[in-house]
Amino acid sequence: MQQLAMPTEATHVPTTVVRDPIVEIRGISKIYGSTVTALQDINLKFERGHLTSLLGPSGCGKTTLLKIVAGLLQPTSGQILVNGKPVTGPGRERAFVFQDFALMPWATVLENAAFGLKMQGVARSLREDRARHYIAEVGLSGFEQKYPHELSGGMRQRVGLARALAVNADILLMDEPFSAVDEQTRRKFQEDLMRLREVENKTFLFVTHSIEEAVYVSDRIVMLSPRPGRVSEIIDPQIRADITPDELRRDEAYLDTVERIWTGIKKYVE
Amino acid sequence: MTTANPSIPTYGLQSGLGLRLWHAGLHWKILSIAVFALIWQMTAMSGFNFAFPTFTATMSALWSMIADGSMGAAYLRTMEPLVIGLTISLSIGISAGVAMGLRASVEWVTLPLFIVMQAAPMAALIPLVTFVYGIGLTSKVLAVVMLAMPVIAMNCYKAVRNVPPSMVSMCRSFTGSRMQQVTQIILPAASPMMFAGLRLGVAEGFSGVVLAELLITPTGIGDLITYHRSVANFAHMYATIVSIVLFAILAVSLLQWLEGRLFHAERRGN
Numbered sequence: 399m400q401q402l403a404m405p406t407e408a409t410h411v412p413t414t415v416v417r418d419p420i421v422e423i424r425g426i427s428k429i430y431g432s433t434v435t436a437l438q439d440i441n442l443k444f445e446r447g448h449l450t451s452l453l454g455p456s457g458c459g460k461t462t463l464l465k466i467v468a469g470l471l472q473p474t475s476g477q478i479l480v481n482g483k484p485v486t487g488p489g490r491e492r493a494f495v496f497q498d499f500a501l502m503p504w505a506t507v508l509e510n511a512a513f514g515l516k517m518q519g520v521a522r523s524l525r526e527d528r529a530r531h532y533i534a535e536v537g538l539s540g541f542e543q544k545y546p547h548e549l550s551g552g553m554r555q556r557v558g559l560a561r562a563l564a565v566n567a568d569i570l571l572m573d574e575p576f577s578a579v580d581e582q583t584r585r586k587f588q589e590d591l592m593r594l595r596e597v598e599n600k601t602f603l604f605v606t607h608s609i610e611e612a613v614y615v616s617d618r619i620v621m622l623s624p625r626p627g628r629v630s631e632i633i634d635p636q637i638r639a640d641i642t643p644d645e646l647r648r649d650e651a652y653l654d655t656v657e658r659i660w661t662g663i664k665k666y667v668e
Numbered sequence: 669m670t671t672a673n674p675s676i677p678t679y680g681l682q683s684g685l686g687l688r689l690w691h692a693g694l695h696w697k698i699l700s701i702a703v704f705a706l707i708w709q710m711t712a713m714s715g716f717n718f719a720f721p722t723f724t725a726t727m728s729a730l731w732s733m734i735a736d737g738s739m740g741a742a743y744l745r746t747m748e749p750l751v752i753g754l755t756i757s758l759s760i761g762i763s764a765g766v767a768m769g770l771r772a773s774v775e776w777v778t779l780p781l782f783i784v785m786q787a788a789p790m791a792a793l794i795p796l797v798t799f800v801y802g803i804g805l806t807s808k809v810l811a812v813v814m815l816a817m818p819v820i821a822m823n824c825y826k827a828v829r830n831v832p833p834s835m836v837s838m839c840r841s842f843t844g845s846r847m848q849q850v851t852q853i854i855l856p857a858a859s860p861m862m863f864a865g866l867r868l869g870v871a872e873g874f875s876g877v878v879l880a881e882l883l884i885t886p887t888g889i890g891d892l893i894t895y896h897r898s899v900a901n902f903a904h905m906y907a908t909i910v911s912i913v914l915f916a917i918l919a920v921s922l923l924q925w926l927e928g929r930l931f932h933a934e935r936r937g938n
Contacts, residue, residue, distance in 0.1 A: 488843050489843065490843055493842070496834055498834050500832070500837070502835065502857070503857075514842035517843050517848060517852075518843060
C-alpha cells in the first residue's frame, strides 16, 4: 500500500503514475454555448479501486467533468474510456450519487434503493432483496417502508448511496454528496464512507469543494483551476491507512496537506 | 390563473388555515352554513329587493322542483354537453399538455394556441360559435371544451416542465430509457399538479355549460333559470342557481378527495 510510505509528508506527483486505470479522460473539453469554456483539454487517469477527489473552487467545472464521465453530458471534444471502452452514454458499470439526492418522493426507501435495478429489468423480489441488503449496509435498516420526506438530509443521501451500491457498478460517481448535509452528519457520513470502502471493492470518483473532506477520504486529489477548468495539481495525501478518524483530524500530514491545498486554491477565491 | 396550486391536503405534520378548515369537524361546517342561511334569511326579510327570495322559500322551491322531477330532467339535459365536453377536454388537454412539456417542437406549435385560448374571454366567442355550429349540442360541447381545455392543457404542460431535472438525470444515469423516464419519473412527478389542473378544468366546464345554456338556447339548467325568471318565480330561479353551485362544489370536492387518495398526500411532505 502506498499510503503506508512516508506518513509525514504529502507528495506532489507531477506525472501521475496510474498502473491500472479504470477510467481514462482523454483531451476532454466542454464549451457551453459558444463562449463559456467550462473544461479545457483535461487528461486524467483514475486508478482502479481508489478514491479520487476532484477538488476546486466553484466554477472550475468539476461537476461538469463528473457528469461527462457519467455519460450525462456530452463533451465538446475528447473521449472518456471506461475499462478501455469509449463512453457514449450512461452505463451499468457506473452509478451516480446526486448532490440533491434525487429521490422519488412518492416511493418508499426500499423502492428508491431498488430503482436502478428496476431500470435494468431485475425481477421485483430479487431487486428488493438486493436493495434491503444495501439499505442495511448504509445503516438504514428499519426504514425500508418510510418515505423520503420522513428522513433527515443525511438519511436521504444514504438512500441515494444505497441505490448506487445496489446496481453493483464498478465505479461510484459522487457529486458533492455531503454538501446538503449538516456538519455532524457529514463527519459521520465520511467515516461510514471510509468503512464502506473497505467492504465494497469499488472505484470512487468524488467531487467536493471541501478541502478537509478531500484530504480525509481520498487516495488522490485532482485539483482543478477555474475559467477555463484545467488540472492544476495532483496530490496524493499520504496518510497512514490504520489511522482512526479522531487521530486523523490532528495528524500532521493531514493538516499539512490541507494547508498546502488551501495555499494553492486561495488565489481563486475573492 | 393559469397555474393551479399543486398542494393537496396533507394529513399530519403540515397545517394551514385552509387545510384546517378542510379537516374541520362537521359541526363547524354546519355552523358556517347555518350562519350563511341566517344572513340570507334576514337580508331577504328586510325587503331590500322584491326579486330576492328568503332562504326558506328558496329551499322549499328547491324541494318542490326535486319532487316534481323538473330538476332531475334538467340535469339530465345539462349533463350531456358537460360530460361529452369534459371527456374531450381531458383526453385532448392532457395529451396536448404532456406532449408540449416533453417536446420542444410540439410546444412551439401548440403553446401559443393555448395561451390565446386561455387569455381570451371565451364567453365572448360563444355567439361566434353559434353562427358556425348552430344552436345544437355541438355548440354547447364546444363551449365546455373552450373553457375547460386550456387550463387542463396548460397545467399539464407546466407540471411536466416542473419535474426536477435531477430526477430525470437520475433515471438516465441508471440506464433508464426515454420511455422509462416518462413513465417512471416524469408522469408520477407531474401528476399532482396535473390533477389540480383537472380540478380547475372541471370547474371551468361547469361555467361553460351554464353559459352555453343561457346564451345559445335555453335547455336543462339554463332553461330552468330562464323560465322561472321570465315568470317571476324568483324562489325557483334561486333554487336552480343554488343547486348548480352545490353540484359543482360536489364534483370538485369529489375530485379533490380522489386526488388525495390517488397521490397519497401524506407521503409527499417535501
